[in-house]
Amino acid sequence: MDADERGVWEFSVGLGNPDKTGPGSLDGEGIHPIALVLEASVQRIEAANRIPCYTSFGPVTALDEFAQRAWGDAFDPARVPVECRLAVYVTDDELDALVTAIVEDLGLTEGGYATAADRTVTIGMRAVALDSRESSFYQHLVDQYVEQVDETA
Template identity: 80%
Template sequence: MDEDERDVWEFAVELGLPDETGPGALDGEGIHPIALALEESAHRIEGMNRIPCYTSFGPVTALDEFAQRAWGDGYDAARVPVECRLAVYVTDDELDALVTAIVEDLGIAEDGYSTAADRKVTVGLRAIALDSPENGFYQHLVDQYRDRTSASS
């Protein structure tokens, strides 16, 4: 498979306001259970560590940046919705399979209710353009794929 057929994509599962304590809290320890489920979905598609992926948890970036600029030090981060993110470097077929796996693994109904999160969630998907300097962070996914394929050659 030609690597030119692969692209970087990011899933974002918005969970609403952060929990006061536990894994859904902004100061929670360890990986958030929904982020872990997203990562497990990626491993389920092509096998463990076959799809380069990166998970993260935190405030919805666009809303957090706005709040910081609008209210500066006076804004309360606990009033900004949080999300779990999964970035992947995949083919279109792998992306389609991953969408299906995420819907199944998170138990997402058409109305947005997730049995895994035990609440209504919003799931977004966006393409990441690696030629944009602000997206340089995602280049490590491509490098992981190249390292893995060159090691198996």
């Protein structure tokens, strides 16, 4: 990716099994605290324009889909690990700055312990190819950026 070229990236912070109650539970209300941390990390990045982002919380999709097909209604959703996800539309330099901010804001060690979550987490990131039909959901991040640039022009 060229320095000025933008791409969509998705981060995931795996939190293990859902909490029984509170914001880390499957029926919890509001935004998960780790999703708020991820969003705050994005806001710390100095960029020419605000970085469009989207956060979410829920079961690890691939594991949840498999469990539903394999065991149907007999499977307890509380047995599927949960994660917070962050999708962003960024340049390569912004991506590097964001990774650093996320590590700092989560208080993440190389061993995977995150002081912000008070537990060991799994964290990953992946590039999202917008040309696939499955990724069309992420197009709204690109649209937000384009609208923002048009408003400032």
